[in-house]
Amino acid sequence: MNVHDSEKVVGTLVSEGYRQVETVEEADLVLYNTCSIRDKAEQKVFNRLNDYKKYQKQGKKFGVLGCVAQQEGEKIFERAPWVSLVAGSASYRNLPGMLKQLEEAPDRSAAFESPAIDSIESHPSNTTKGGAPSVGTKAAKSGAASGKNPVSLVRITGLDDRETDECFETEFTARTNPHRGYITIIEGCDKFCSYCVVPYTRGKERSRTSDSVLVEARQMADLGYTEIQLLGQNVNSYKDPAGKPGGKKSFAELLAAVGEIPGIHRVRFTTSHPRDFGRDIIDAIDAVPTLCDHVHLPVQSGSTRMLDAMQRLYNREQYLERISWMKAAKRPISITTDTIVGFPGETESDFAETLSLLDEVGFDAVFAFKYSPRPNTPSISLEDAIPDAEKVRRLEILMSKQRTIQTLSYKRYIGTQCEAMVEGRNEARAQWMGRTSHNKTLNFTASVDPKVGSYVPVIVTSSFPNSLLGELVV
Ligand code: SAM
Ligand code: SF4
16 A cells, blocks of 8 residues: 555656656655554654754755654654655645645755754644645744844645545556556545554545546556556445446446456455455456455454454454355455454453464465554553563464465465466576466466566466465466
């Protein structure tokens, strides 16, 4: 999600006449996109901002974007006064205006060279819904009082847009991969799981119209993209905000419509929330061959008691019901999930229920995380009673179990033929790197060089816990 946000921000800036460069040294403006979903994200951001400090005298301008920007807000100006712009993702559509104000701001290197600067005050943001970002300019008091030229420090904030109904739509996305591209269909989240910072950083849930998604998907197909991934924190609570009477599309209908665009070979979507995951999504996968046979459905815990505490809005049985729909699909669907271990109050028996769920489902991959308390979330007030060493122990047990499950399930592919999208070449291993429709890494050798971005048949010859190895069929 953040990667795609960066692609949209870069594209928007390039359309405004900026040029992207590879290093901080070459840049005049450095925009740092941040994520605060887990761990000590804030500390990492401030450490990185400290690394930038040495560049302030060269007149470089710095902005912080994303979840940590939203979460820490104007505190960033206090701790890193060389930063001029702080904006959360809900304000990105205002970025061109904010950057114009930044451009017009006085050169900050002058401010930092001036002995007159001894106080830096934050300026309250006055951004209104959909309105222009605010600019705080403040003459340093002692400079003005001492008769020296006052130096203005500019602070631009985009922090007050979390209640917006608007999405960040841009026709200038700078996609980094020429074959596979993302399209955001829904922003924000209204689920408020008790451990999660997303609703506080990305704002309320808002969907793009299906028409605008389809226009973008068709443009991508015309440009030669063959794989599209529909994105959102919670794609299946997608609600088409506009459309002719009777013309609004459900998520499953939108998915099918993207899959039917000529030239599109694969369509993926992430992330699904079990509560909103309907059978119609499986029906769409059954009906439209271009929809990939992979669903990422984060469970978080196998214990209904923990799911309640996490405010996940479903129980173990309801989750397993959705798994049974997938297992009854016409094509075998690969299923992956996220789990959290060590949520406050998780007992050995709750944890054992997560382990038994892994056995029962037989996931194709599990992304497992140690619970970390996040600012503003309801669970931060719960006592984080599980010591880190115990979280680590549970994580290791879970990952080791999943490794055993995957080792067995990946072996089943040996001898079968899969279609791989060619992603590139690993010279050191003399192998091509590919990905199957069920989102498995399939590396392979080839007597004839395949084209990167093409789809080729590969016979699987051996397997590992996280990847398959094969030979190109010629
Ligand atoms: N919207 C998706 C959902 O409902 O599952 C997930 C979004 S979140 C960006 C990705 C994953 O991060 C979650 O599924 C969860 O496992 C993990 N996560 C989120 N907050 C966490 C926290 N405070 N501690 C540990 N893991 C967390
Ligand atoms: Fe976070 Fe829950 Fe929303 Fe996913 S559904 S983004 S875990 S609040």
